[in-house]
Amino acid sequence: MQLLLDQITKTVGPSVHLYPMTLAPVPGAVTVLLGATQAGKTSLMRAMAGLDTVSSGRVLVDGVDVTHRSVRERNVAMVYQQFVNYPSMTVAQNIGSPLRLRGEPDIDARVRALAERLHIDAFLDRLPAELSGGQQQRVALARALAKQAPLMLLDEPLVNLDYKLREELREELAALFAGGESTVVYATTEPGEALLLGGHTAVMDAGELLQYGPTAEVFHTPKNLRVARAFSDPPMNLMPARRAGGGGVRVANAVDWSLALPNEAGDDLVLGIRAGGLRERTQAGDVAIEARVELAEIAGSDTFVHVHAEVGDLVAQLAGVHKFDLGARITLHLNPDHLFVFDAAGPLVRAPLSRQGAR
Numbered sequence: 001m002q003l004l005l006d007q008i009t010k011t012v013g014p015s016v017h018l019y020p021m022t023l024a025p026v027p028g029a030v031t032v033l034l035g036a037t038q039a040g041k042t043s044l045m046r047a048m049a050g051l052d053t054v055s056s057g058r059v060l061v062d063g064v065d066v067t068h069r070s071v072r073e074r075n076v077a078m079v080y081q082q083f084v085n086y087p088s089m090t091v092a093q094n095i096g097s098p099l100r101l102r103g104e105p106d107i108d109a110r111v112r113a114l115a116e117r118l119h120i121d122a123f124l125d126r127l128p129a130e131l132s133g134g135q136q137q138r139v140a141l142a143r144a145l146a147k148q149a150p151l152m153l154l155d156e157p158l159v160n161l162d163y164k165l166r167e168e169l170r171e172e173l174a175a176l177f178a179g180g181e182s183t184v185v186y187a188t189t190e191p192g193e194a195l196l197l198g199g200h201t202a203v204m205d206a207g208e209l210l211q212y213g214p215t216a217e218v219f220h221t222p223k224n225l226r227v228a229r230a231f232s233d234p235p236m237n238l239m240p241a242r243r244a245g246g247g248g249v250r251v252a253n254a255v256d257w258s259l260a261l262p263n264e265a266g267d268d269l270v271l272g273i274r275a276g277g278l279r280e281r282t283q284a285g286d287v288a289i290e291a292r293v294e295l296a297e298i299a300g301s302d303t304f305v306h307v308h309a310e311v312g313d314l315v316a317q318l319a320g321v322h323k324f325d326l327g328a329r330i331t332l333h334l335n336p337d338h339l340f341v342f343d344a345a346g347p348l349v350r351a352p353l354s355r356q357g358a359r
Contacts, residue, residue, distance in 0.1 A: 001062060001150035001183050002027050003048065008057030010043050010207075017043040020057070021209040023202060025185055030177050030199030032215065033187040035230055040207040041187040045153045048185060050074045061151075077149035077182075079157045083137040085128040091115070091139050092124040098147035114142045117176065134165040141169075145176065152182040156189065170196050191233045195219065203227045224346040225270065232274050234304060236340070237314045239271045254310035257287050259336045261350065268344035275304065275317035277339075278332045286333040289314070296324040307332065 003025050010018035018040050025031035033041040046052040047059060050071040059067045066074060077098075085094050096111045104110070115121040118138040120131075128136050137157060144152060158166045174197050177184050186197060194201045194215055201219075202212040203226075211218050211227045222228040228236050241249040248258045249269060259271075282288065291307035291314065298304075303322040306315050307330060316332055324330065341350040 002060075003151060003183060004058075004060040005044075005047065006058040006060060008047060008054040008059065010047060010052065011055045016207055018047070018054075019208045023209060023212060025183050026200055027183050028181055030184045030186060030197050031212075032194040032197055032199065032201045033185060033204055034189075034191065034194045034201050035204035036189055038206070039204040039230075041204055042155055043207070044204070045078075045155050045185060045187060048151065049076045049078055049153055074151075075149045076151045076153060077144040077147040078153040079137075079140050079144050079155070081156045081159050083128075083133065083140045085136055085139050085143070087128055090125055090127060091120060091131070094128065094139050095142045095146050098143060110146070111142075114146055118142050118172065134161050134169070137161060138169070141173075145180075148182070150182055152180075152184045154184070154186045156187050158193075159189075174198070191219075191231050194231070201231075203230050205230055221348065221351045222340070223348055225272075225342050226346065228272055228340060228342070228348075234275050234315045234317070236272045236274050237278070237312070239311045240344075241269045241271050243267045243269065252311045255287075257336050259339065259341070260353070261341065265341065265349045266343050269349070270342040270344055272340035272342060273334055273338060275315045278314060278316035278334055280316075280318060280330070280332065282333045283335065285335050285337065287336060289332045289334065291330050291332055293324045293326060293328045293330055295326070296322065305330070 005021065005023045007020050007022050008018060009020050033044060035041055047054050050066065050069055050073065053068060058065055086097065092111050095114055096107045099107045099110060112121060115124055118141060120135055120138045120142065123131055123135060128139060141157065158169055161169065170193060188194060198215050200213060201215040203210045203218060205226050211223045218227065219231055222231055239251050241251045243261065243265065244250045244256055248256055250256050251271060289309050289311060291309035293305060294308055295306040296303060298321055301320065303318045303320065304315055305318060305324060337353040340348065340352060343349050
């Protein structure tokens, strides 16, 4: 199924929910809508589903204008942040409800197969109220998969689950979508989810579509500062800089680094590096940054170290568990080839020359 949003907008009174945008999710693949809360992701999904009518523009499905068709006239499956199940039906009846509506054969076998894929086959005879939140969300996902709709919309379906369960379901969903035929649109605030799901990513901010393309391409080549900020967790480290003589830059009016710049780069720049691009151990071509530890926090198998340096406040993501005393001195290293270079007005003027350290 080819969905095309053609120059759509959405306004409610004086408020603009969606600015003019055109988007054509890749058929049969996953498109991630990535952006902070109130970026416009839910408004865009509701326009796709027919839950809301756009203020201008068109919604086309396989070339047919469905702009003014309601959700009942469109074949769409949707999963929300809050799991929605039929409370008086068992898990098996919930999952099988789309199959019964279509008069499909072998419902019991297909329900069990879906339940096994989502690890809820032990609960088929229970009511939703007897399940945990994570189990109930799996039921909602199984019912959506059973519908076999050509368009499946998932609006932050894991946001209300605990960390461990989110990690498990992310991996399962990536595998489920890879083997499906539906066009999947998945909204999230988390860059890590976009990277795990792969496919294509549309980065949104304040109702604007900033960039759309293959997920790895958008991650490694954000077109401007707004995209880079949205697609980095923790936020990308940004350092003001100015072109200096001799083929380099002066960073934060403090230090000079040798840095290859394209001819079109202006004098005022912003240098960016993701937290994983900062290291304690030096490598060939590195520059050193002397800093003071302000906070160190362990997250999973990594340690995030917040520091203050001449070039600004930075966050380093160090592999492994490390302990740092507050106020301790630390030397971090980065390779200038791994820096993103933005014009001070926002556009990207140079992506990292090597992707190493640009995670």
